[in-house]
Amino acid sequence: MSNNLYKLDIKKVIENLKVKEFSSEELVKSVCDRIKKVDEKICSFLSTDFEKSIQEARNIDQRRSKGEDVGLLAGIPVAVKDSIMTKGFKTTCGSKILKDFMPAEDATVVERLKKSGAIIIGKTNLDEFAMGSSTENSAFCVTKNPFDLERVAGGSSGGSVAAVSADECIFSIGSDTGGSIRQPASFCGNVGLKPTYGRVSRYGLVAMASSLDQIGPITKTVYDSALVMEVISGYDAKDATTVNGKDSSYLSILGKDIQGLRIGVIKELMTEGINNEIKNKVEEAIKKLQDLGAIIEEVSLPSLDYSLAVYYIIMPAEVSSNLARYDGIKYGYSAIKNDQEKINNLLDVYLKTRSAGFGEEVKRRIMLGAYVLSYGYYDAYYLKAQKVRNLIKNDFEKSFKKFDVLLSPTTPTLSFKIGEKTNNPLEMYLTDICTVSANLAGVPAISIPVGLTKDNLPIGLQFIAPHFREDQLFKVSYAYEQSSERIAHPNL
Amino acid sequence: MENIDIKKVAQLSRLEIDEDKMSKFQKDFVAILEYFNKLKEVDVSDVAPMLSVIDENKNVYREDREDKRGRQEKEISRKEFLERAPEKKDNYLKVKAVLK
DSSP states (O other): OGGGGGGOOHHHHHHHHHTTSSOHHHHHHHHHHHHHHHHHHHOOEEEEOHHHHHHHHHHHHHHHHTTOOOOTTTTOEEEEETTBOOTTSOOOTTOGGGTTOOOSSOOHHHHHHHHTTOEEEEEEOOSGGGOOSSSTTOSSOOOEETTEEEEEOOSSSHHHHHHHHTTSSSEEEEEESSSTTHHHHHHHTOEEEEOOTTTBOOTTBOOSOTTTOEEEEEESSHHHHHHHHHHHBSOOTTOTTSOSSOOOOOGGGTTOOOTTOEEEEEGGGSSTTSOHHHHHHHHHHHHHHHHTTOEEEEEOOGGGGGHHHHHHHHHHHHHHHHGGGOSSSSSSOOGGGOTTSOOOSHHHHHHHHHHHHSOHHHHHHHHHHHHHHSTTTTIIIIIHHHHHHHHHHHHHHHHHHHOSEEEEESOSSOOOBTTSSTTOHHHHHGGGTTTHHHHHHTOOEEEEEEEEOTTSOEEEEEEEOSTTOHHHHHHHHHHHHHTSOOOOOOOO | OOOOOHHHHHHHTTOOOOHHHHHHHHHHHHHHHHHGGGGGGOOOTTOOOOOOSSGGGTTOOOOSSOOOSOHHHHSOOHHHHHHTOSSEETTEEOOOOSOO
């Protein structure tokens, strides 16, 4: 077994560590070797520190042998998206403007992971400032899909997802603003969860769109996702949007049957625009859920037809505000330090720093945001979008009166070829059509792998639940997962 | 779609777009704004704009009391801040003149 430790999931690792089948050091070394072997082909990681990780594993082994309580996730290597601050690892957000930025503190989620003994194995690649659906907007590299190296891993958490898919870590952490955990998880065959807004602290997550962002786990199994959520969820005084008093113990719900569970298939997300292989697999999954006792019907959420337009107005508006801080004054790249730039005044510092530091997609979204918020356009765009956003939230609440969870494909397309959509931003945005509405309404949503196409590409199925009802997501996902064959590991 | 002054929007955003990329940028920008026209179909006469995503986030308060946690717990140190600053002088952050 010792050579393939990197293939294990969290549950198996914990079981084996308990009976001393192997040590944390052996596990971490196995993962480090795996990264050394495959990451050149995939580019999941932007930074690693193998020596430090191995030393941390040794420390945990020593403490464990002394009988100390080392924590639930002790010695387990986790990869963290590079938009989440980690002391001791650079946090670049996939951007030149932060390419050498070293945070002075850990994000709350990172603190909680470390407290539970997890070992940060490295920081993963993403679209610049989480803006994108393929990591093609990263300033550093494109993360390849482990199932087909000519295709994208998805985005923006492409690095985190590919790392799990390629077994370069046991689990990872990403962020989801319009589908950035779920879409890549769907492309790469993993379990990706976007929690309820306010469930997981955003302190230390570099803000993209503050009313949409959520941090979430990317894992090999549903059980692992539930376990990680127990560690990272919960009220944080440093994030005023987190909510107190919401129970986050999910493990006990796993294994409960779904007899009588009412599932609504979202009509607006099962249109002709959806790839046929995806639609077929989703229909198969529906049958399987029915066999397990679920009661499944179609449901219409009419305002979902507008969710993409609403998202691409509100998100850039918040982006334009959140990225104003990158001005070359306090931290990060500054044109002042660049001898080749002529800086005459303060405005030059801003213009030259931001123009050189940001990529094209980031500039586009900042400008879209500035436009929709500007005098004369605010009412027609931003204010309107905020009203339609409430319609979307209402549609969800209405449907949850009749259904326990909703169902849809996670993506309208399969993982696409690298370069296929980079020439047309709007076409790239359309790949988010199934995922954005959950962020707009703040409801939790999960993507689970439900099979491979004839060309060996993963297909993801999405479940959506009411606010703070991640338990329903775990219940139905676990039931489905346990009654299906696990999809094969990619051939690497 | 009226002629959008991309240069003006860029200036507002404190950005510069390369001249040779300008025309494609403009074309893509306009295409996206045209997609937003979809929202014209929606009747929002009885709808309020969303102010908080979840109900629990309405009016989140804290006690009006001094935060007595030690400096270290609350914020990074001056030293840590200045370590990351592009330009500094005498323990202060240095910037170009703000006022003429």
